[in-house]
Amino acid sequence: MSLANCKVTETNPLSGEDAKWVKLVKTVYTDPNGTTRDWESAERCTRPVGVDYDGVGIVAVMEHPGQPPALLLQKQFRPPIGKVCIEVPAGLVDANETAEECALRELYEETGYRGEIAETEKSCLMFNDPGMCNTNLHMIHVKIDLTKEENKNPKPQLEENEFIECFTVPLKDLYAECKRFDKEGYAIDARVGTLAEGFELVKKWNFL
């Protein structure tokens, strides 16, 4: 199996009646002047009832004595963009689980690693593209202690239609590695690229 085999062979319009995973909606709203307007957008169909977010992104930092802290990343072919994307581990929330439970479950399923929640307070709920869709996620920060027995031989538990390759990048190299992957034709997920931009801003403006 190789991600290099993946390719898009056809792209077709999809009607709302035939769609199971995504849908279009028209929102009627009142603008700041009291005028009624409408807006078109897209949504996932998978959000559990009563939950106000779709899933989690996982900032998983690998800790190992004598090695620089490294971010756990993934390569995954994404049909909507026709490219292999560099991403943080992520997943959709199930009904009846917290964002933290979702993060530890998805981390284990996708990477085989057992993580520990690094922050007691989860991140702000973040909206991926709020002019176009309602999709959003919590970023959950997790530490992976590589000295632990359970993390010495990680075995992902992937579903039969999931194909994910894991790798790590030292945090200090993330920006340069994003540039390199971009040049090589990979797509960069916004979470990965924007974390890297955050690091560069700190370097450039020296404000911490």
Add this chain to the structure above:
Amino acid sequence: MSLANCKVTETNPLSGEDAKWVKLVKTVYTDPNGTTRDWESAERCTRPVGVDYDGVGIVAVMEHPGQPPALLLQKQFRPPIGKVCIEVPAGLVDANETAEECALRELYEETGYRGEIAETEKSCLMFNDPGMCNTNLHMIHVKIDLTKEENKNPKPQLEENEFIECFTVPLKDLYAECKRFDKEGYAIDARVGTLAEGFELVKKWNFL
């Protein structure tokens, strides 16, 4: 005019035939084992022909002697999420303009400020939610020199259906301010929140 007046009054299913701005697509693809599968996703209808991205996000840092560097942000009501969102200035690319031209144009239109491109090399192309949609953007880094005459009395050039309030946050306070806005009921755009998370990672892991 007040963003507090904005509210969603109705949300309805939207058929593909009636939609002008967004669409659903079904992609047929080959997985790493050579198996043919399909995937549902959403796209904007606005991307110019021959262009491989939708728009730009603008990291605009305000420079003024004696003041800490501050990020220019916006409040904007977003019908797809029914909330006022904290965002970086952003916009969709027109045909026949570069990402940098788009950034300077949108910055001026939305905020009234004249920016200068801060980096000769633009960021990686970043994908907002690549399992769900193809939307993507370049993050363009811009400096705004507040000592310049042209930036002393900024006048946004908004369209009649655009309602945007600008404000600034010192870079060093971005994470705390995101938390505060989140608690107050604002939505946090992923670019803003993830930059702030990048700053926190630098503080926590001290890797630069």
